[in-house]
Amino acid sequence: MPDLNTILLPQFLLKSFFLIILFLYAVFTFVVFHQTRVMNKVIQETHSSTFLAFITGFNLIAAISLFIYALVIL
């Protein structure tokens, strides 16, 4: 549990700010991934649908990884 002096450190505030932004970004990439899955059910193109699902899935994993990475190293 960080004390008040630690909380008021600029580096701690910056870290919190970064983590909040990265968390919101991860949520946004999840929305992109989910919407792509929904739309892939509306339109089915054999190869392109799989490719898009893969790319948006990769984007989601990258965003989550970055959040975890930031949590560890900052």
Add this chain to the structure above:
Amino acid sequence: MPDIFTTEKNTSTASKTQTDTVLKKSAHVHHFASFCDHPREVSFQNQEANEIILLLLRRHFITNVPWITLVFLLFIIPPLLPLLSSELSAFLFFSLPSAFTQIFLIFYYLVVLTFALVEFITWYFNISFVTQKRVVDIDFSDLLYHDVAVTKLSLIEDVNYTQTGFIRSLFNYGDVFVQTAGEKLHFDFLAVPNPTKVVNIIQDLIGKGSHA
């Protein structure tokens, strides 16, 4: 009685021939096509078993050039930043601890990638189909909004297109407007390639519909 059976046989034979012709004309859709006549390996939700897609339409790929250029510029900005402004780059790269700079750079590139992805899927999922029975228009915008509108060919009243401007004439794309007597009065296919051909195909189909 025998006449009835003869007619049915003829009709089914004609239908089979028509289906065979359509299948022979089927074209493989290359990845992310914006215009495809008789596409294969493509289907949409609620497509009927005997319904054949005659036309697949998206905005012309050239309409993606502005965001592709922007993404390219955003990608090359960080390496060029020291050349553009040494003060700004010194602030970004030296005033922050190295871990923050590292995270910030990765985050920046991921945001640019996500921006490109969102622009791309907005283009990709804005699609229209013309089948031998109906016209299907799928609108997808702002990630959270999608609208699927369908009208029967028999409800189509008028089809026309506009093609204005140098770029549109050069790359042969334009806006096709379909007016219907249905619940949704307008079906707009914006910036689609070969608008003349699209209008001709739909007009032929309406003609077929009225003769049948």
